Amino acid sequence: MEILVILVPLAIALGFVGLLGFLWSLKSGQYDDLDGAAWRAIADDEPASSQGRSK
Amino acid sequence: MQADIDFSHYLKNAGTGIVHLDLAVEGINCAGCMAKIERSLTTIPDVTLARVNLTDSRLALEWKAGALDPALFVNRLAELGYKAYPFERDDAETREGQRAQGLLRRLGVAAFAAMNVMMLSIPVWSGNVSDMLPEQRDFFHWLSALIVLPAAAYSAQPFFSSALSALRARGVNMDVPISIGIVLVLATSVIETVNNAEHAYFDAAIMLIAFLLAGRYLDQNMRRRTRAFAGNLAALKAETATKFISPTEIRTVPAAAIRPGDIVLLRPGERCAVDGNVIEGRSEVDQSLITGETMPAMVAPGSAVFAGTLVRSGTLRVRASAVSGGTLLDEISGLLEHALQARSRYLRLAERASRLYAPVVHATALLTVLGWLAYGASFHDSIVTAIAVLIITCPCALGLAIPAVQTVASGALFGSGVLLNAGDAIERIAEIDRVIFDKTGTLTLPELDVANLSDIPDDVVRLAGRLALSSRHPVAVAVARKAGAASPLPDIQEEPGQGVHGFYDGRPIRLGRPSFCGADDLANEILCHDPEASVVAFSHGEGKYAFAVRQLLRPDAADVVAGLVRMGVVVEIVSGDREPAVRLAAMMLGVHEWRAEVSPVDKISRIEELARRGGKVLMVGDGLNDAPALAAAHASMSPVTATHLSQAVADAVFLGEPLAPVLAAVKVSRKALRLMRQNLWLAVIYNVLAVPIAIAGLVTPLIAAAAMSGSSVIVMLNALRARARETV
Numbered sequence: 180m181e182i183l184v185i186l187v188p189l190a191i192a193l194g195f196v197g198l199l200g201f202l203w204s205l206k207s208g209q210y211d212d213l214d215g216a217a218w219r220a221i222a223d224d225e226p227a228s229s230q231g232r233s234k
Numbered sequence: 235m236q237a238d239i240d241f242s243h244y245l246k247n248a249g250t251g252i253v254h255l256d257l258a259v260e261g262i263n264c265a266g267c268m269a270k271i272e273r274s275l276t277t278i279p280d281v282t283l284a285r286v287n288l289t290d291s292r293l294a295l296e297w298k299a300g301a302l303d304p305a306l307f308v309n310r311l312a313e314l315g316y317k318a319y320p321f322e323r324d325d326a327e328t329r330e331g332q333r334a335q336g337l338l339r340r341l342g343v344a345a346f347a348a349m350n351v352m353m354l355s356i357p358v359w360s361g362n363v364s365d366m367l368p369e370q371r372d373f374f375h376w377l378s379a380l381i382v383l384p385a386a387a388y389s390a391q392p393f394f395s396s397a398l399s400a401l402r403a404r405g406v407n408m409d410v411p412i413s414i415g416i417v418l419v420l421a422t423s424v425i426e427t428v429n430n431a432e433h434a435y436f437d438a439a440i441m442l443i444a445f446l447l448a449g450r451y452l453d454q455n456m457r458r459r460t461r462a463f464a465g466n467l468a469a470l471k472a473e474t475a476t477k478f479i480s481p482t483e484i485r486t487v488p489a490a491a492i493r494p495g496d497i498v499l500l501r502p503g504e505r506c507a508v509d510g511n512v513i514e515g516r517s518e519v520d521q522s523l524i525t526g527e528t529m530p531a532m533v534a535p536g537s538a539v540f541a542g543t544l545v546r547s548g549t550l551r552v553r554a555s556a557v558s559g560g561t562l563l564d565e566i567s568g569l570l571e572h573a574l575q576a577r578s579r580y581l582r583l584a585e586r587a588s589r590l591y592a593p594v595v596h597a598t599a600l601l602t603v604l605g606w607l608a609y610g611a612s613f614h615d616s617i618v619t620a621i622a623v624l625i626i627t628c629p630c631a632l633g634l635a636i637p638a639v640q641t642v643a644s645g646a647l648f649g650s651g652v653l654l655n656a657g658d659a660i661e662r663i664a665e666i667d668r669v670i671f672d673k674t675g676t677l678t679l680p681e682l683d684v685a686n687l688s689d690i691p692d693d694v695v696r697l698a699g700r701l702a703l704s705s706r707h708p709v710a711v712a713v714a715r716k717a718g719a720a721s722p723l724p725d726i727q728e729e730p731g732q733g734v735h736g737f738y739d740g741r742p743i744r745l746g747r748p749s750f751c752g753a754d755d756l757a758n759e760i761l762c763h764d765p766e767a768s769v770v771a772f773s774h775g776e777g778k779y780a781f782a783v784r785q786l787l788r789p790d791a792a793d794v795v796a797g798l799v800r801m802g803v804v805v806e807i808v809s810g811d812r813e814p815a816v817r818l819a820a821m822m823l824g825v826h827e828w829r830a831e832v833s834p835v836d837k838i839s840r841i842e843e844l845a846r847r848g849g850k851v852l853m854v855g856d857g858l859n860d861a862p863a864l865a866a867a868h869a870s871m872s873p874v875t876a877t878h879l880s881q882a883v884a885d886a887v888f889l890g891e892p893l894a895p896v897l898a899a900v901k902v903s904r905k906a907l908r909l910m911r912q913n914l915w916l917a918v919i920y921n922v923l924a925v926p927i928a929i930a931g932l933v934t935p936l937i938a939a940a941a942m943s944g945s946s947v948i949v950m951l952n953a954l955r956a957r958a959r960e961t962v
Contacts, residue, residue, distance in 0.1 A: 180370070187377060191350055198346040205339055215288030218265030 241304040243491055244320035248296050252282060255304055257293045258469035260317040262286060267316070274314060275307065290462045293318065321469030322490075327461040334458045337451040340389040344444040347385035348437065351378045352939075355437045359936045368430055375427040378436040383420065390416055390443050392450065408588035408629065411595055412446065415624045422621045433618075438625045438938045445630040445946050453637040456644050456657065463653045467874060467887065473507040476500075478551075489541075492554050500550040503706040506543040508554040512536065517548030520708065523877055524858045526674045526810030528766055528785060540858060542877045546708055547731050569834055569862035570883070582658045583907075584636045587914055591632060599623045602929050619931045625938050626928040627921055631945040635913035638953035643906035646957055650898035651889040652871075659885035662869040663899055664907035665850050669798055670841070670867070672855030673809035673819050678785035679891060680856070680875045682712035685767060685782045686760070694779055697738070698772040701726065701745045704734045709770050709783045710745065733770075741775035748780065756780040766815040787822060794893040795823045801900065808832050808840055810859050837863035854896055856880055871896060906956050913949050920945045 204210070241255070248254035262268065268286040271293065275284035280301035285294050295307060304320070311318040354374045361371065393416070397409040416439055423434040473489035476499040484499055489507035492498065497513070500506055518530040523542035530546055533539060539552055599620045606616035644654050654660070671677050687695065699717020702710040704726040710733075723743070726736040733746010744750060748757035753771035760769050760782045767782035788794075795805050807828040809816045816830035829840070841851050841863055853860070853867035856876035864870035865883040872884040881887055888895035924941050927933055 183370075183373075187354070190353060191377070191381065194346060194350045194353075198343065201342045201346070202339065205335065205342065210338060212287040212289045215265075215268060215286060218268060218288065222265060222269050 241320055243488055244322060245304070247299075251299045252296050253299045255295045255307070256321060256323070257295065257307065257311075257318040258321045258466040259286075259291055259293050259311065260470050262288060262291045262293075262316065270314060271311065271316065274310060278302070278306070278310070290459075291466055292321075292462075317470065319469040320488075321465055324461075324465060327458070327465050330454070330458040330461045334451065334454045337392065337447060337454050340392065341444065341447040341451055343385050344389040344440055344447055347381050347389075348440045348444045350381055351437045351440055354378050354381075355935065355939070359934075362432060371432070372427065372430055375423075375434045375436070378434065379424060379427060382436040382440045383424075386416065386420060386440055386443060389440075389447060393443075393446070406589070406592055408584070408591070408633070411588075411592040412442075412629060412633075414596075415628065416443065418621055419625055422618060426618070433935050435621070435625055435935050435938065438628075438935060438942065441939060441942055442625075442628045442630055445942070446633040449633040449637045452634075452641045453657065456637075456641050456654075459644075460654055463648075464655070464881075464887075467653070467881075475507045476504075494555050496554045498552045498554055500539075500545045500552055501706065502545055502547055502549065503708050503711055504545050506539050506545065506552065507541055508552070509538075509540050510552040510554040511538055513551050513553050515548050515550040517550055518546040520544040520546055522674045522785070522811075523680070523856065523875075526672060526857050526859055528674055528811055528815060530768070542858065544708060566834055566858055566861060566879075569838060570865055570879075573838060573862045573865040574883070582636075583661055583910055583914070584632075587632060587636075588629075591629060595624065595627045598627070598925060598929070605929075606931070615931075619929070622931070622933040622938065623925065623928040626924045626933055626941060628942055629917075630942050631917040631920060631949045632914070634946055635917055635949050635953075636910050638950050639906050639910045639913060639956055642953050642956040643902055643909075646902050647886075647899060650902070651895040652899045652902075653887045653889070654885065655881075655887065656885045659869060660903045660906050661910070662850075662885065663852060663871075664903035666803065666852040666869055666900065668804040668806060668844065668849050669852045669854060669896070669900075670806045670808050670863075672853075672857060672860045673807055673816055674785065674811055675856040675875060676854050676860075676873060677791050677807070677819060677823070677893070678787050680785070680873075682708055682768075682783050683786040684713060684716040685764065685784050685786060687716060687781075690779050690781070694772065694774070694777070697743070697774065698745055698779070698781070701734060701736075701738075701743060701772070704728065704736075705745070709768050710734070712783050713745075713770060713781055738774065743774045745770065745772045747771065751778060753778040753780050764818075766812075766818070787819065788891060788893045790892045790894055792823050794897045795825060797897045798900065801904075803900065808837055808863075810834075810857070834859045834862050838866045841866045852896075852900070871899060902956070909952060909956050913952055916949055916952065917945065920948075 209216070244255060246254040259271070262271070265288075268288055271286055272284050275281060275295070280298045281295065282298065283294065283296035286292070287294065308318050354377055358366065358371055358374050390413070393409045393412050396407065397413040400407040400410055419435050419439045423436050423439070426434050474486050475489050475492050476484050477487050477492060478497045478499065479485050492508050498508060498510065502517070512533050512535050514535060516532065516534045519533050519539065520530050521540070521543055522528050523544070524540045533550070539550070602620045602623050603616045606619055607613065640657060640660055643660055647654060695717045696719065699714045699719030700721060700723050702714035702717070703719050703722035705711070705728060723736060723738055726734050728734050729746070729750070732750045733744060735742065735744040735746070737743065748754045748769055748771040751771035751773040753773060756778060757769040757771060757780050760767055760780055764782055764784065767784040770781045770783055772779045772781065798805050804827070805825050807816060807820050807825050809830055810832055811830060813830040816828055820828040832840070837860065841853065844851050845868070850868040853863050853870045854872065855864055856873050858877045858879060860872070861877070861879045861883055864872060864880055870884045871886045871888055872880045874887055874889045876884070886899060888899070920941070927937070
């Protein structure tokens with residue numbers, strides 16, 4: 180049972196990392212266009228960027 | 235296609251040497267469009283970013299400063315078949331967007347905390363019925379407190395602040411019982427944990443916050459979308475004006491950039507984008523968007539012209555003024571102010587529900603305490619039971635019931651071409667029992683059309699259309715468009731105010747006023763049975779023909795009227811136009827109640843008269859003269875071609891040529907209102923079942939959690955039924 184003292188904070192810390200990830204994704208505008216994002220996932224290929232594709 | 239827009243007003247700096255431009259694009263509605271546009275624009279050299287936003291139909295572009303002319307993008311999009319216009323995000327939209335973002339951030343925090351606390355609560359619940367030691371339980375409770383207290387302090391702020399402001403104003407809103415509930419539950423849980431008790435309700439408190447925030451976010455996101463589309467509409471109307479930057483030099487600028495005192499040039503066929511006074515020139519103008527009157531009026535130096543006036547024959551110079559001396563505008567704004575003040579604050583369904591809800595819940599909790607004390611339980615136990623009552627009656631379902639339906643219904647409405655301006659519009663449109671239509675521009679299409687095309691031989695129509703291309707008079711433009719003409723005839727002269735003439739096939743060819751073509755008798759024949767039409771005559775050698783040009787009814791107007799009548803709605807036409815014209819329209823649509831030559835004052839008094847008799851009117855209109863009536867009516871809609879003022883006061887704007895969106899709005903709203911009421915009843919039934927269990931003191935945190943999420947999920951699923959598209 181003493182193992183809980185390590186495992187529980189570890190679990191919460193991992194959850195906290197997840198929260199930070201969410202806040203970052205919100206800040207970087209990933210929720211601005213949910214309809215578009217749904218389609219981008221299945222688009223045939225990403226449009227080539229003007230800098231040329233790095234293969 | 236207006237490639238001569240001055241873009242400098244819209245360009246923003248996006249870091250070093252990079253320019254940013256936002257375009258509103260018409261017609262992006264699928265993933266294919268998105269990929270096509272992005273692929274096409276990113277191939278242009280020096281473009282660093284081209285990203286379509288499918289939710290808001292917008293396109294963000296960035297490129298190296300000075301390398302490209304923005305008009306290039308607009309032209310490239312036009313080649314692909316999309317109309318694009320630069321736009322500026324207005325403050326209101328930015329504010330709503332930030333609010334939605336803030337709520338989403340708080341929702342994220344609350345949801346994170348709720349999930350992690352659940353991870354700690356489940357061992358406690360299962361441990362309580364098996365072999366958990368009290369020390370271990372307390373350890374888990376303290377951990378829960380450690381997560382929930384800061385998370386709740388941050389994520390419940392919207393409720394606290396709104397409850398405080400309601401209390402300051404000596405009122406009660408939904409947020410007051412919510413805030414009291416949250417604070418009480420958290421305080422009790424902490425005290426219980428200190429006293430090593432068996433139950434703590436940390437998970438219930440944070441879950442409640444998360445569910446309520448979800449409801450708030452849906453509500454706010456709907457508002458944000460509405461604003462975004464309103465911004466797009468403003469941009470797509472692309473109101474530009476031709477401004478004199480020196481006495482001899484003109485430039486096309488966005489209408490928003492015109493200041494009072496600027497001098498604007500108006501050519502035949504152009505629509506005025508500003509209010510002002512004519513300082514030079516004479517012309518026939520079409521003021522149907524202002525007064526509903528379809529007959530052209532004459533303006534001369536000194537006359538007032540309003541935004542939305544269509545110039546027909548001459549060229550005008552107009553001095554823009556903030557408040558033009560037009561008595562009409564003064565009258566309208568006076569009426570409008572009055573109507574907006576008189577707009578008794580409509581009590582939303584949600585507000586009415588919460589007014590009932592708060593006292594009932596608090597009374598129940600209080601009675602529970604008193605009842606248990608009288609029964610002989612300890613003070614501590616009575617309070618804990620009362621708190622359990624507060625938790626179980628949590629307004630989760632209530633907080634989600636209405637926003638969820640509104641969100642789904644507004645999505646369905648958007649699919650049918652209706653954009654909502656106000657959140658409570660759905661409820662108000664659902665309650666109406668009478669629709670009053672304005673005629674000009676609402677029942678009829680705003681553009682002119684040829685009414686007697688079938689009486690004229692096809693080859694004549696084609697020839698007349700080609701000749702009409704040489705004139706910019708709106709009536710001639712209508713003939714050319716209807717004939718599908720593309721190649722103008724050579725060597726054509728224009729006689730200002732008369733028509734165009736030249737030679738074709740060795741014979742003289744003319745198009746213009748009936749007298750100009752010697753076709754007066756033909757014109758009189760048309761005017762006899764269609765007094766509203768503008769007649770344009772065409773002669774080629776000896777052959778003489780007359781085109782009747784007028785605003786035609788929207789293609790499906792009759793079906794929509796019939797559909798409304800079938801739904802038990804009374805239809806009425808109230809128009810500022812002259813009697814014969816209104817009578818004809820009413821006859822064609824089968825509307826029995828109609829009034830003609832109605833002034834803005836009389837429109838309002840008609841609505842008020844109906845309201846006094848308990849009638850609830852949906853006003854549908856587009857003109858400046860309809861604006862006060864739109865504000866006074868129980869609910870209102872205007873077409874996208876309406877004047878700014880009318881669109882701003884209307885509850886909803888509908889797009890496209892058909893009138894079907896009006897019918898769809900009534901149908902979808904009625905269905906949505908039914909679902910909202912159903913949802914409220916579901917919440918009530920749930921409470922009736924759950925409260926006795928709580929009063930009896932049988933609610934454990936596990937039962938509370940299950941009941942809360944269960945009721946919320948049921949309400950959400952019920953709301954999704956609003957999605958079923960109405961077949962109109």
